[in-house]
Amino acid sequence: MGSQLNGTANASERGTRPVRIANCSGGQMEPGWQMRKQASLGPVDFITGDWLAENNLAQEQAAIAAGTGEGFKKNAWEALQLSMDVIAEKRIKVIIDGGGLNPQALAEHCQVLADSKGYSLTCAWVSGDNMVGHVKQTLRDTGALPSTFQDINTSAHKSKKELGFNEDDVLACNAYIGARGIVKGLEAGADIIICGRVADASPVIGAAWWWYGWSDTDYDRLAGAFLAGHLIECSAYASGSNFSGFHRFPLSKFVDSGFPIAEIDADGTCVITKHPGTNGMVTEETVKCQLLYEIQGNMYLNSDVTAYLDDARIEQVGEDRVRLSGIRGRPPPPTTKLAIYYKGGFESQNLSNAAGYATRKKYKLYETQIRARMAEEGLADKFTILDFQVVGSDKKNPHRQLECTTYFRIFAQAATPEPLSALKLLLADETMQHFSGLHWAQDLRTADPKSFYVYYPCIVSQDEIQEAVHLLAKTDKSGGKPAVAQTLTCTRPPKYEPIPVRESYDTKNPIDLASLGPTVDIPLGNIALGRSGDKGSNINCGLFVNQPELWDWFRTIMTIQKMKDLIGGDWREDEYRIERVEFPHIRAVHFVIYGILGRGVSSSTLLDNRGKGFTDYVRTKHIPVPEQFLQWTWEEDDGRD
Incomplete structure (x- = not known):
């Protein structure tokens, strides 16, 4: 792709210095004023925002059907309204995915x-990601998904019967597209580009690609921009939020953390920073945590490039300035991820509490009573999922009642709302039949049936995507609907590489752990930081140590079997599997636990249905740490008096 200057204020500087790209949103609830802060608090060339997650598009379609939405994210529109004057004055370009459907x-x-x-x-918008019409028509005509759509985990092509849904159930179907439409729009003079389901990092890739006039075969540079986008796409996650080492710093440090900025160099390396004077922090630790968040292992896929992270290096180069380098790029895969969302039925959660003595036996009694009544009422086989869960652990010899209070969660799903309503009434009938000390929260609305959506991940050939960017003409003073001034279609990548088998291994040259001398059992979190998140039905978990002296021990002890041991009673040998890789330059071990989220975020039975708390769960487990390494540990601080 070529490039041309478009007369903006920064045109004379374009390509002569690092491009400064600020992020203002990492999710659909992000407030609009964060965009204005990023635009106002210091110099930036671009503002990007990510308002979409894997369930948002289904929500937008439901809102359209209910007459309560237009298909785009309301907070994204609020952000643009609040910031338009600053954007215009400072000639900042904006690229966001808040266009939704x-x-x-x-x-x-x-x-x-x-x-x-x-x-x-x-203003302009990018099209090509929305494939719902194609999916519905093909399901209607053939009884199966289009032949080019395959299950992301099995590569199988499935019929409606195997899928468990039909054309009337489908709410949305969107491909994760790259940055090609964004670059075309910038070349043609667009200032604000609205995208639907582009990949999370695509706005950053597109901004850097256009700024430097890269070729679409500059794979190392594109891969570097890809990871820069990954680092800043989740708002303050790179600058203090969701940080597993927060307890070692004053809590006030993390109130209203500043959002990150990526300064991307011509070679694709970048410095992550934030506006001076804002709260939070940008350190090697915060950036490592975000690098390890929701990745796919050592190979990270995008529609424009495949990034390899094996040689990733992270270095503090100044206060709140961290450089990322060592990212290598290869041609993209011939396919891209495709998200199909369909109506999953209805679900409810019935919650009750117990305090103190004989708690576990109380919950066993309650479940026994409920199951007996369900059998009497003929409800036992009316649910697609019925899961009885105990949440929390009661403290022995507590100082306060809340220290020994836990709750019982009955998670249920059914094809229709009637079984869930019947369950709620059944529990009400048993109100006076309960164990000693049962009590509820004041709000019982979680027990009412509500619809839920299922995310079905597929892959689709990139050559099937018809990507384009549409630039709008000026409107007259009447404020009528603007016309399209020009539509520019996008070529597909010039070369593809098939996705190789993902690497998974225990460390290749383990050391003799016994040679390190006596050990002490302490929480893993006293010596290692990390982060986890959801990848469809899977959880990813990255853990790292700071000191180079710890690396050989850490990579040796953190095996696939050790992760299974840390998962403990939640591990299911016949249902889950684990992949493991190492990132030696940042002293990190990364795991993907396949299948642990069930059907994924929107319909997972887990309380932690996005896997965000998984890393801190395994970090609280005790492991044997050599006494010689205790000098590099910290104490857990849970904030208790």
């Missing part, structure tokens, strides 16, 4: 607003 409508709203205020801004 209707990026055209959000782009049109932006153009009307800009023109009504007299701002010289051109």
Whole structure:
């Protein structure tokens, strides 16, 4: 792809210095004023925002059907309304995925607003990700998904019967597309580009690609920008939020953390920073945590490039300035991820509490009573999922009642709401039949049936995607709907590489642990930091140590079997599997636990249905640490008096 200057204020500097790309959103609830802060608090060339997660598009379609939404994220529109004056004044370019299912409508709203205020801004939107019409028609005509769509885990092609849903159940179907439409739009002079389901890092890739005029075969550079985008896509996750080492610092440090900025160099390396004077921190630890978040192992896939992380290096180069380098790129895969969302039925949660003495026996009694009544009422086989869970552990000899209070969670799903309503009534009938000391929270609305959506991950050939960018014309003072000034179609990547078998291994040259001398059992979290998250039905978990002296011991002890041991009673040998790789330059071991989230975020039975708490769960487990390493540990601080 070529490039051309478009007359913006930063045109004379373009390509001569690192491009500064600020992120203002990592999720659909992010408030609009974060965009204004990123635009106002210091110099930036681009602002990107990620408002989409794997369930958001289904929610938007449901809102459209209910007449309560237009298909785009309301908070993204709020952000643009609050920031448009600063964007226009400072000539900042904006690229966001907040368009959801209707990026055209959000782009049109932006153009009307800009023109009504007299701002010289051109708005555009990217199309090509939405494939729901194709899916529904093919299911209707053939009884199966399109032949090019395959299950992401098994590569199988499935019929409606095997899938468990039909065309009427499908809510949305979107491919994760790359940065090609974004680059085309910037080349044509767009100032604000609204995307639907582009990959999370694609706005950052597109900004850097255009800024330097890279070729679409500059794989190392594109891969570096890809990881820069990964580091800043989750708002403050790189600058203090969701940080597993927070307890070692004053808590006030993490109130209203500043959002991150990526300064990307011409070679694709980057420095992660934030605006001076904002709270939070950008350190090697916070950046390592985010690098390890929701990745796929050592090979990270995008529609424009495959990034290899084996040689990733992270280095503190100044206060709140951390450099990432060592990322290598290869041609992208011939396929990209495709998310199908369908109606899963209805679900409910019935919650009750117990305090103190004989807690576990109380919950066993309660479950026995409930199951007996369900059998009497003929409800036992009416649920697709019925799971009885004990949440929490009661403290022995407690100082306060809450220290020994736990709760019982009955998680249920069914094809229709009636069994869930019947379960709620059954529990009400048993109100006076309960164990000693049962009590409930005041709000019982979780027991009411509510619809839920299932995320079904597929892959689709990139050559099937018809990506384009559409630039809008100026509107007149009447504020009517703007016309399309031009539509630019995008070519597909010039070369693909098949996805190789993912690496998975225990360390290749383990040391003799006995040679390290006596050990002390302490929490893993006293010596290692990390982060985890969801990848569809899977959890990823990355853990690292700081000191080089610890690396040989850490990589040796943190085996696949050790992770199974740390998972403990939650491990299911016949259902789950684990992949493991190492990142030696950042002293990290990374795991992917396949299948542990069941059907994924939107319909997982787990309380931690996004896997965010998984790493801190395994970090609280005790492991044998050599006494010679205790000088590099810290004490757990749980904040108790």
